[in-house]
Structures are given as C-alpha cells and as structure tokens.
Amino acid sequence: MLRRFFVEEIRVDNGTCLISGSEAKHISNVLRMRAGDRFILMDGRGSRFQAVIESASSKEVLAVLEKSLPKPPPSPVHITLCQALVKSRAMDYLLQKTSELGVDCIVPFYSERTTVRYKKERLVNKMRHWREIAISAAKQCGRSIPVAIDAPISFGAVMEKCRGQNALKVVLWEEEESNDLKSALKASLPTANFVGIIGPEGGFSREEITAAGDAGFVSVSLGERILRADTAAITMVAVVQYELGDLNIGFAQK
Numbered sequence: 001m002l003r004r005f006f007v008e009e010i011r012v013d014n015g016t017c018l019i020s021g022s023e024a025k026h027i028s029n030v031l032r033m034r035a036g037d038r039f040i041l042m043d044g045r046g047s048r049f050q051a052v053i054e055s056a057s058s059k060e061v062l063a064v065l066e067k068s069l070p071k072p073p074p075s076p077v078h079i080t081l082c083q084a085l086v087k088s089r090a091m092d093y094l095l096q097k098t099s100e101l102g103v104d105c106i107v108p109f110y111s112e113r114t115t116v117r118y119k120k121e122r123l124v125n126k127m128r129h130w131r132e133i134a135i136s137a138a139k140q141c142g143r144s145i146p147v148a149i150d151a152p153i154s155f156g157a158v159m160e161k162c163r164g165q166n167a168l169k170v171v172l173w174e175e176e177e178s179n180d181l182k183s184a185l186k187a188s189l190p191t192a193n194f195v196g197i198i199g200p201e202g203g204f205s206r207e208e209i210t211a212a213g214d215a216g217f218v219s220v221s222l223g224e225r226i227l228r229a230d231t232a233a234i235t236m237v238a239v240v241q242y243e244l245g246d247l248n249i250g251f252a253q254k
Contacts, residue, residue: 002038002039002040002050003031003033003039003040004039004040004041004042004139004140004142005019005023005026005027005039005040005041005042005139006023006041006042006043006044006135006138006139006146007019007023007041007042007043008043008044009043009044009045010041010042010043010045010047010049010065012065015064015065016054016062016063016064016065017041017049017051017062017063017065018060018061018062018063019041019060019061019062019063020059020060020061023061024056024057024058024059024060024061025058027039027053027056027061028056028057028058028061029058033053033056034053034056035053035054035055035056036052036053037052037053038050038051038052038053038066039051039052039053039063040069041063041065042138042139042144044145044146045145046071046144046145047068048068048069048070048071048144049065049066049067049068049069050065050066050067050069051063051064051065051066052064052066071144072142072143072144073246075102075104075241075245075246076190076192076244076245076246077191077192077193077194077240077241077244077245078104078167078192078193078194079102079103079104079105079194079195079196079237079240079241079245080103080104080105080106080107080162080167080193080194080195080196081098081103081105081106081107081196081198081233081236081237082106082107082109082158082162082195082196082197082198083106083107083108083109083197083198083229083233084108084109084110084111084114084155084198084199084200084229085108085109085110085114085116085117085118085152085200086116086200086201086229086230087116087201088116090228090229090230091108091116091130091230092129092130092133093230094229094230094233094234095130095133095134095137095147095149096133096136096137097137097230097234098147098233098234098237099133099134099137099138099141099143099146099147100137100140100141100143101234101237101238101241102141102143102237102241102245102246103147103237104147104148105147105148105149105150106147106148106149106150107150107153107158107161108149108150108151108152108153109152109153109154109155109157109158110152110153110154110155111155111199111200111204111208112155112204112205112207112208113199113200113201113202113203113204113205114200115200115201115202116200118152123151123152127149127151130149131146131149134146134147134149155208155211156211158197159211159212159214159215160215162195162215162216162217163215163216164216165193165195165216166193167191167193167194167195168184168185168188168191168193168194168195168218169194169195169196169197169215169216169217169218170184170194170195170196170197170217170218170219170220171196171197171199171204171209171212171217171218171219171220172196172197172198172199172219172220172221172222172232172236173199173203173204173209173219173220173221174203174221174226175203176219176220176221177221179218179219179220179221180220180221180222180223181220181221181222181236181239182239182243183220184218184220185239185240185243185244186243189243189244190244191244194240194244195217196233196236196237196240197212197217198229198232198233198236199229200229201228201229222235222236
C-alpha cells in the first residue's frame with residue numbers, strides 16, 4: 001500500500017507538484033524516500049493523485065503526478081460531534097479516532113462542569129495541534145478531506161448553532177433511563193444528518209440537559225456502563241456509522 005501525504009492544495013505545474021514544510025521533511029528525513037518512490041498525494045479539497053518522487057530534500061520534494069485517483073465515496077450520514085473539552089491526551093485521542101471513523105465536523109465547547117480552559121495564545125497553538133491530528137488521521141484512514149475542527153465555543157452557543165437544524169440530534173446523558181442510542185437510531189431511519197453531544201468528565205447538569213431538549217436534542221444512554229468522555233465519543237460515532245453510515249464492505253460499490 002502506498003503511503004499518503006497531505007498538502008493544503010495540490011498546485012500542478014507542468015504535471016509536477018512541489019511539496020515543502022513538514023511533509024517534505026517527513027518524506028526525506030524520516031521515511032528516507034528517494035527518487036522513483038511512489039506515494040499518494042492528497043489535499044484539503046479532496047483531490048488525490050498517485051505521484052512519484054523526481055527529487056527530494058529536507059526542504060522540498062518535487063513529485064510528478066502520474067494519475068488522478070477517484071475520491072472515496074462520502075458516508076451516507078453527515079456526523080457532527082459536539083464535544084466538551086477534556087484533558088489534552090484524551091482530547092487528542094478522541095479527535096484522532098473519531099476522525100478515522102468518519103466524523104465530518106467536531107465542535108469543541110465549554111460547559112458548566114468543564115475544567116479545561118484555554119487562554120487565547122494557548123488556544124491558537126492547540127488549534128494548530130488539533131489540525132495536525134486531523135491531517136494525520138486523514139492520511140491514516142484514506143479519507144478525502146480532514147475533519148473540520150471548530151474553535152471552542154460555549155454550551156449555549158452550541159445550542160443556538162444547532163437549534164432548528166434538520167438532523168437527528170442526541171445528547172449522551174448518564175442519567176437517562178428510558179431511551180438508548182440504538183433505539184433512537186432505529187426510530188430515525190433513514191436520516192442524512194446526525195449531531196451528537198458528549199459532556200465533560202463531570203457530565204452535564206440538569207439545566208444543560210433541559211436546554212438541550214429545548215433545542216431539539218433527545219437525551220440517550222449507552223447502557224449501564226459509565227464511559228470516559230473520549231470512550232463515549234468514539235463509541236457513539238462507531239455505532240452511528242454502523243447503523244446509518246459506511247461501516248460495511250459493499251458501501252463503496254453502492
């Protein structure tokens with residue numbers, strides 16, 4: 001299998017593309033790829049090419065674009081994950097894994113019980129780091145475009161953002177006793193848009209659950225287990241893709 005590399009935009013100049021920055025360093029210094037080695041080049045617009053290295057250095061790699069490759073088919077369901085900020089390692093992990101599972105958009109937010117807060121300068125660096133995770137995950141799983149990650153907003157802003165949105169909207173709540181995610185998905189078939197909200201380590205307050213209900217969200221449970229926030233996010237996305245999305249062998253031929 002050919003390795004995948006990412007640039008913001010593939011700019012073709014006489015059938016070639018010049019790669020610089022971190023990807024050039026990775027190709028030359030880390031992987032020690034040389035002239036004649038082939039790879040797949042992807043960009044933020046979904047373009048994909050099979051390419052071969054013409055020349056390589058740590059500063060730039062000149063690649064010949066041999067042929068355009070078809071884009072992977074999109075999942076039948078567009079998934080937005082609204083995730084309360086959690087500690088750095090857990091946040092990085094859930095961003096990586098939900099991206100690999102095909103989430104389209106991730107909306108981080110601050111809630112009443114969120115303990116993680118970022119000052120402006122720290123947030124700029126954090127957003128850059130999250131973007132790198134999204135790109136790495138896209139290369140890993142072969143998705144055409146990296147997941148979009150918004151800047152963190154308040155819980156109230158999430159409610160306003162999602163109010164009136166035509167989608168199946170659920171909020172995971174550990175105190176929910178009558179409705180589970182599986183039942184909510186079964187009852188909604190078919191749907192092209194899904195929005196799921198995951199709270200912080202301390203969970204949601206009842207006032208926040210009420211506000212979510214007013215915005216059209218249905219509170220659901222994942223069963224008797226109390227899951228960590230990052231585990232809950234990954235589980236929710238996997239279940240949604242299994243029920244509504246592309247976790248099947250025949251999807252690409254449909």
